[in-house]
Amino acid sequence: MTQDPTTPEPSTRETLDTGVPHIARVYDYWLGGKDNYAADREVAEQVLATGNTATLNVRANRAFLGRAVRFLTAECGIRQFLDLGTGLPSANNTHEVAQRIAPESRIVYTDNDPIVLVHARALLTSHPAGATTYIHADVREPAKILLEARDTLDFEQPIAVMMIGLMHCIPDEDDPAGLAAQVLDALPSGSFLALSQPALDINGAAMARAGHVMDKLMPNKITYRTQEQVTRFFAGTELVEPGVVSAPQWRPDEGADTTTRAVWAGVGRKA
Ligand code: SAM
Numbered sequence: 001m002t003q004d005p006t007t008p009e010p011s012t013r014e015t016l017d018t019g020v021p022h023i024a025r026v027y028d029y030w031l032g033g034k035d036n037y038a039a040d041r042e043v044a045e046q047v048l049a050t051g052n053t054a055t056l057n058v059r060a061n062r063a064f065l066g067r068a069v070r071f072l073t074a075e076c077g078i079r080q081f082l083d084l085g086t087g088l089p090s091a092n093n094t095h096e097v098a099q100r101i102a103p104e105s106r107i108v109y110t111d112n113d114p115i116v117l118v119h120a121r122a123l124l125t126s127h128p129a130g131a132t133t134y135i136h137a138d139v140r141e142p143a144k145i146l147l148e149a150r151d152t153l154d155f156e157q158p159i160a161v162m163m164i165g166l167m168h169c170i171p172d173e174d175d176p177a178g179l180a181a182q183v184l185d186a187l188p189s190g191s192f193l194a195l196s197q198p199a200l201d202i203n204g205a206a207m208a209r210a211g212h213v214m215d216k217l218m219p220n221k222i223t224y225r226t227q228e229q230v231t232r233f234f235a236g237t238e239l240v241e242p243g244v245v246s247a248p249q250w251r252p253d254e255g256a257d258t259t260t261r262a263v264w265a266g267v268g269r270k271a
Pocket residue numbers: 023024027061062065084085086087088110111112113116137138139140163164165166169170
């Protein structure tokens with residue numbers, strides 16, 4: 001039987017299972033993935049037990065990622081992506097969506113979770129006309145990421161920065177808005193920021209229950225934010241229509257379910 005190239009050897013998996021839950025793997029579980037451990041599943045199940053619709057929220061978030069990349073590639077002519085907080089490989093990773101439309105697209109992925117690093121091979125399956133690379137780094141060190149990304153991306157040409165489902169992992173004291181600004185500052189005009197994060201002000205009671213469980217069980221604190229707070233991350237860009245909205249309502253496909261989910265999402269263009 002052929003080993004699934006995206007799955008690490010069992011010995012590697014055991015080493016990586018520290019018994020400490022991590023957001024990338026909790027998210028993977030809600031998405032229906034298999035790259036998670038008992039501690040992650042425990043957090044994920046406890047959140048669902050509070051009545052939170054986390055599985056629907058993360059699917060809406062992931063679908064937004066796909067539509068945003070398609071929009072940026074097909075309608076805005078973007079051929080370069082810097083995907084921060086990539087997560088575990090799943091269906092429709094950024095390079096797959098972009099390269100289906102423009103095979104020459106170049107993508108830099110980054111994450112700070114060691115298990116994402118182990119699975120990064122599945123992200124390095126670029127079309128030969130383009131390129132994908134992976135940087136293991138903390139997004140709170142943007143200078144390091146921007147330096148290493150230069151090996152793959154041309155910073156004289158527009159780049160789309162993807163911060164999809166990332167900012168709730170960055171607490172206010174780490175200045176997430178300053179972080180987004182620092183990354184955007186390094187990019188030429190005509191670049192884009194695509195960003196989404198869980199909402200504080202949609203289904204507020206259910207989100208508060210989820211936040212309480214996650215803060216109790218996970219070492220890294222989660223920060224849900226209001227529409228106004230999320231909109232501030234787009235400072236220095238012009239939001240494309242329809243602005244910052246619940247993820248399913250951002251440029252939905254015809255006939256798609258646009259039920260409000262507790263995720264704010266938007267895309268802005270740097271002037
Ligand atoms: N972007 C993917 C998506 O939307 O499908 C994954 C989202 S997942 C909820 C959040 C990802 O951000 C995780 O893979 C996590 O490891 C990563 N992350 C969290 N804090 C980070 C940090 N400080 N630096 C880099 N990555 C981080």
